[in-house]
Structure formats: C-alpha cells, structure tokens
Amino acid sequence: MKRMIVTFNWSRGSRKWRNLLVTGRTFAIMSVSSMAFFVAIGLGDMLHQRTAASPVSTMKGFAANVSGSMFSDMLEMEVPAFTSEHQDSGSSVLSTKQVSAFLLQLVTDINPNNPQSLLARELPGLSSDEPFLIRKGSGNETAIGPEDHPPIPDNTPSGSNGNAGTGKGVAAPDSHDPIPDETDNTPETTVPDTNNPGSKDDPQTPPAVDSNPPADSTDEQLVFIYHSHNRESWFPVVGGNSDDPTSTKKNITLVGKRMATKLEELGIGASDSDYDYPTMIKNYKWVQSYKYSRQIVKEALSANKQLKYIFDIHRDSQKRKYTTTTINGKDYAQVFFIIGQENPDWRQNEKLATEIQKGLEAKYPGISRGIWGKTSKEGNGEYNQSLSTGSLLIEIGGVDNTLEESYRTADALAEVVADLYWGDAKKVSAPKES
Known part of the structure; x- marks a missing residue:
C-alpha cells in the first residue's frame, strides 16, 4: 500500500514538472520573439538614421489630430453667426466620440484614431511632432x-x-x-x-x-x-x-x-x-x-x-x-x-x-x-x-x-x-x- 502511494505521488509530481517545462518553454519562446522584435526595430532605426533623409513620419502637431468638423462645431457654439457647412441636420454638436477622443489625447498623448501613437513614446521617430x-x-x-x-x-x-x-x-x-x-x-x-x-x-x-x-x-x-x-x-x-x-x-x-x-x-x-x-x-x-x-x-x-x-x-x-x-x-x-x-x-x-x-x-x-x-x-x-x-x-x-x-x-x-x-x-x- 505504501508503495502504491509513493508511485501515485511521483506520478503527480512528474506531471507538474512536465507542465512547468512546457510553460517555461512557451515563456522562453515568447521572450526570445519579443527580444528579436525589438532588436529588429532598433536595427531598423539605426539603418534609418544612417540612410534616410527624414524621420519615419511627419505630423503637424496636436491640432492636426483634431478633426475639422470638431473645430467647426466649437466655433458654432461660440459664434452664433457661424454655421458648419459639413454638419448634417440630424447630427449633434460635438459628438461624444469627438469629445472622448480629444480628452484621451489631451491626457495621455494617445490618439485613438492613430494606432501609431501607442508606440510613439517607445520607438524613436514615430512621434515626430516632438x-x-x-x-x-x-x-x-x-x-x-x-x-x-x-x-x-x-x-x-x-x-x-x-x-x-x-x-x-x-x-x-x-x-x-x-x-x-x-x-x-x-x-x-x-x-x-x-x-x-x-x-x-x-x-x-x-x-x-x-x-x-x-x-x-x-x-x-x-x-x-x-x-x-x-x-x-x-x-x-x-x-x-x-x-x-x-x-x-x-x-x-x-x-x-x-x-x-x-x-x-x-x-x-x-x-x-x-x-x-x-x-x-x-x-x-x-x-x-x-x-x-x-x-x-x-x-x-x-x-x-x-x-x-x-x-x-x-x-x-x-x-x-x-x-x-x-x-x-x-x-x-x-x-x-x-x-x-x-x-x-x-x-x-x-x-x-x-x-x-x-x-x-x-x-x-x-x-x-x-x-x-x-x-x-x-x-x-x-x-x-x-x-x-x-x-x-x-x-x-x-x-x-x-x-x-x-x-x-x-x-x-x-x-x-x-x-x-x-x-x-x-x-x-x-x-x-x-
């Protein structure tokens, strides 16, 4: 009876070790892949610095990421005589989506309409308004x-x-x-x-x-x-x-x-x-x-x-x-x-x-x-x-x-x-x- 218990425990321990090894291997693969990804980006940036005539992209500052319709709506709120030509008769002034996007970028510098902004602070050249x-x-x-x-x-x-x-x-x-x-x-x-x-x-x-x-x-x-x-x-x-x-x-x-x-x-x-x-x-x-x-x-x-x-x-x-x-x-x-x-x-x-x-x-x-x-x-x-x-x-x-x-x-x-x-x-x- 004692021998059977020992065998059973050893079998459970073996399964845990196998699971641990599989997890470790997965983690190692993910780590190496991530490292290779960022090394490739770094090498690409170094190559860009040596060969390119310009940064990766050019943005015209924060205002460029705010839509013209939003500016028009803001003007219409402040200047009664101004009427936004693009505004549909059924649309609301300053939609929730516009305001939310504006506030998110104001607080975090992340533009929800531009996924590139998520990496702009981490990867050189992507935030070229800086x-x-x-x-x-x-x-x-x-x-x-x-x-x-x-x-x-x-x-x-x-x-x-x-x-x-x-x-x-x-x-x-x-x-x-x-x-x-x-x-x-x-x-x-x-x-x-x-x-x-x-x-x-x-x-x-x-x-x-x-x-x-x-x-x-x-x-x-x-x-x-x-x-x-x-x-x-x-x-x-x-x-x-x-x-x-x-x-x-x-x-x-x-x-x-x-x-x-x-x-x-x-x-x-x-x-x-x-x-x-x-x-x-x-x-x-x-x-x-x-x-x-x-x-x-x-x-x-x-x-x-x-x-x-x-x-x-x-x-x-x-x-x-x-x-x-x-x-x-x-x-x-x-x-x-x-x-x-x-x-x-x-x-x-x-x-x-x-x-x-x-x-x-x-x-x-x-x-x-x-x-x-x-x-x-x-x-x-x-x-x-x-x-x-x-x-x-x-x-x-x-x-x-x-x-x-x-x-x-x-x-x-x-x-x-x-x-x-x-x-x-x-x-x-x-x-x-x-």
Whole structure:
C-alpha cells in the first residue's frame, strides 16, 4: 500500500514538472520573439538614421489630430453667426466620440484614431511632432538636443553697459518703423544693406583670418548670414555676474562677420547682417523674432537672385560640456543644425545640412552635434527655411563658449561651405563623357 502511494505521488509530481517545462518553454519562446522584435526595430532605426533623409513620419502637431468638423462645431457654439457647412441636420454638436477622443489625447498623448501613437513614446521617430535628432554628429554621442531660453527682460537702457537683455521697453527711434508684415511688399528703408559685409574699421569686425589667396573666386554674392536673435552672447564675454548672456555689442553677430570674412578670403562672395531688432523695431517682441528676420531674408533674396546659401547663426543655451570639443589641442564651439519641419521642402534643407556635416566630420571630427528637426510644437518650426532650400539655422557653441572658440568654428564652417560650393561647381563645369 505504501508503495502504491509513493508511485501515485511521483506520478503527480512528474506531471507538474512536465507542465512547468512546457510553460517555461512557451515563456522562453515568447521572450526570445519579443527580444528579436525589438532588436529588429532598433536595427531598423539605426539603418534609418544612417540612410534616410527624414524621420519615419511627419505630423503637424496636436491640432492636426483634431478633426475639422470638431473645430467647426466649437466655433458654432461660440459664434452664433457661424454655421458648419459639413454638419448634417440630424447630427449633434460635438459628438461624444469627438469629445472622448480629444480628452484621451489631451491626457495621455494617445490618439485613438492613430494606432501609431501607442508606440510613439517607445520607438524613436514615430512621434515626430516632438523634437527629433535626424542625424547624430560624432560630437554628440549622448544625443543631447539644443536648448532654447528667451532672454531675461532688462529695463537697463540700451547700450549703457553692453548687456541690454531683450530690448523690451527700449523705444525705437521715431525715424524707424517696424519691419512690415510678410504680406507687405513695400521696400523697407530700415533694412540694412545686405550686400555690404561691414567696414574694416568697424570695431565689431573680427580680426582677419589667416588664409592663402583662393585658387578660385567669384564676384557673385552667394552667401547671406543673419541672426534672428542678434544679441545672443556668452558668459565669458559679458561676465560671470550676468544671469542672461546677451549684449548689444559683443554678440553672435561677430561670429557671422567672422564667417563672412573667411568665406570672402576663400573666394566665396558673402555678406552679413548685424541688424539690431530690439532697438530698430517699435514694440519689439522676442517671440516674433523669426517674423522680423524673415523680412531681412526676403530683402536679401530680392536684392540678389544669386544667393545660394542663407545661414541664420545662433548660439545654444546648453552648457559647455555639451557644446565644446577639442581638436588638435584647440577647443572649438560645436555646431548643431536645426531643420524646421513645418517647411514643406525641409528635406532639401536637411540634405544641405547633411552635406555640410559630412564635410565637417571629415575635416573636424567631433565638431558637429548633429541635425535636429523641430515642428511648431517646440519653437518656430519653420525658421524662414521655406524661403530657400539653401537656408539653415546653425547653432554655434553655447552660453559658456568663448568668442575665440566660436571664431574657430566659423572658420571651419566657411572652409566646408567653400569646399562644397567649389566641388559642386566643378561637377557642373566638368565635360560630359561621350
């Protein structure tokens, strides 16, 4: 009897072990399959970063996911005179489905009409209304993005100590009118001469760069450099006691002048604008910076049909450890290219940024932080880049870099742009093989 009981217990134990092994095998298969799935996605994303010219998809922000009918219904509730044309006579205003979908996305960022949004937070590139690193530079292994901070308001009169904040509260001279709206085609008298890179006697002109006479040169003005945030400066320049590194004199416009000077010495016709928007524009508002600078770009394009490259030069708000690299024993301010994806042709602008970054990586490895894509969800989202496929926003260094480090990078950028132009020119002029 005892033997029978032992045998019975052993049989039950064996069945449990078999069940456990079957369960374990199933779990192992599922685990390996899941791991293979995410490894495949990761490899696909890596391949995409190396070969694709754009993120996986492009969305136009949160508003794009709210139906036009819902907006129309909301307007009809607030404006009695407005009647929604699409609304059926039997339909109710703001249906439960619309409201539920809207609230779900507001709270969770999940769009029930777009299953992709379920994975958008987990898989890189799927949530492209967020800032997105399109191409990583060798100088940005941690993939840290740029950082934007509006200047701290300062009521100090402009020019009193060279650190005038945003210029808010500083009245523009009566002789100057605001830059006209984008729809106004009337020539603006306050826009500076974009074909004059500045006098050599100008105290703001950076020192001459060392360069051999160019083998090639052109009399055409091919490059225009401007600054939407023209007063951006650096802590080492304005002093450590400042909370806001901006200046009316020693600012990012000096770097633009340096780059234009270097381009000229390399045989590339270039001009730069040091237009001081806070002083020259009545009721200046920092948030409208790109609206103001857009008029500068339009004037430059109107005056010169030969412009090939248009660069809006900024400095980042990130700290030194994210914006500096050492090359051959010298410190350089690193470069970050910003692409506005609200521009319908942004892939063409990105192509140019990719070509410049490739040249920088070859000559100055580690100087590029990469190419960063932005929509209007964070920032302007367009950055005047729809005006030209050769238009780029370039961040040079950050708040802790020195002017000397920024000059070195301006020289490097000029060299690569010149190489790119002359390389393309030789391709065009090369005789075709018969």
